[in-house]
Amino acid sequence: MLPLALLVITGGHDFERPQFTALFDSFEGMTWREAQHPNANDSYAPEAARSYDVLVLYDLNQQITEEQQAALLAMLRSGKGLVVLHHALADYQAWDDWLQVVGGRFYLAPTRRGAETVPASTWRHGVDIPVRVVDPKHPVTRGLSDFTIHDEVYGGYEVLPRAHPLLTTDHPESSPTLAWTNWYGNSRVVTIQLGHDHFAYENPNYRRLVSQAIRWVARRP
Template sequence: MNQLQKLLILSVLIFICFPASAKKLNILIVTGGHDFDRKSFFEMFDNFQEISYTELKHPEANLQLGTISLKTFDAVVFYDMPKTISEAEKESYHKLLKAGKGLVFLHHSLASYQQWDEFKTIIGGKYHEEQNSPASSTYQHDVNFRVKITDPKHPVTKGVTDFEIFDEVYGNTEVLPEVMPLLLTDHPQSTKIIGWMHKKENSRIVYIQPGHDKNGWFNPNYQKLVKQAIAFAAAK
């Protein structure tokens, strides 16, 4: 047996013995429109053994979402906050929803596209940026708050019990009545529902409000929620 044959047999054995590695989820991570600590954020995803990712950055990201082959990815994670969107870019979202791609939105993505009303129905809520209005949402950095799990059996939250996190809270945000709440908090400066899932067309959508910086990203409970949200959304 020559070296090449040995290598081939070894590769086949590895494939048979570790089928999980073959089932790695491929995700797209959309960023841009809001500053963040890139190094720590991607460190979180680098440590997710079961996930590999490709980053798409605004301003190109939205058109790329519409042209990239649907077969090449399982779900999209949004950690972006762009202000505007063109009609052509909206079509990318319609294509993802029609195809049933799982969409996971994190943190400040709740404030994206303030003027695009349909976006609220995709993500399931809205951080209202309008100033000096009773509808204005608020934020508070660096607070300790308790995250309560509504359903310990749900695929997004299974294995996670109520936990403390040091992160940013949003107050007076809008949460659409049709979403299924997954995460709650009783912090006085926060909206009560801080995580949910819902379906839009053929897609599973999950939103998780915490995740401002590494205090959240490096919280093991947060990481478990993000991983499970991706797996749940990708599973359709």
């Protein structure tokens, strides 16, 4: 079987590049390449999208044209898998459909949601976060037991009721759900809040989680 081809989108937020590279290099049966903003969103056009099986977002970006939005949604409707990692949970704050795709959102500023105003979400580095595996039979979490990870905690981000929780935490500075599945059209979507730096990238539980998330959204167990 051909290796899974990943496209990893970055840009708009710093990260520890060598250790992040090592994370993706560690995945067996996969090849990956990176597309950086400002031109990364051209990768969703039908011709460009044929060159990869799974889209991984590790960007922090608000700029996207209507044409790129339409191409991205069409690609997902047709079944391309999507994995959203860490700060990419704050992408596209002003794009309503994107919230439905991801199934959650980190709010960079106070935001009107219907009749309410949601406060800005919060973050803190270097926290030991207790992680509970709430669906251990799911292909994304298979083989994982509850663990602790040294990572950045996010608080006050939204997770939609339609999302299916995989990991939770009772850390008081975090929203309760740390990882979830969602769907859009024919695509499978997995969002993982964790993943700030090498403490996460090098954590064997995190490696397993991201790798299994990629396989599951690609429908390649």
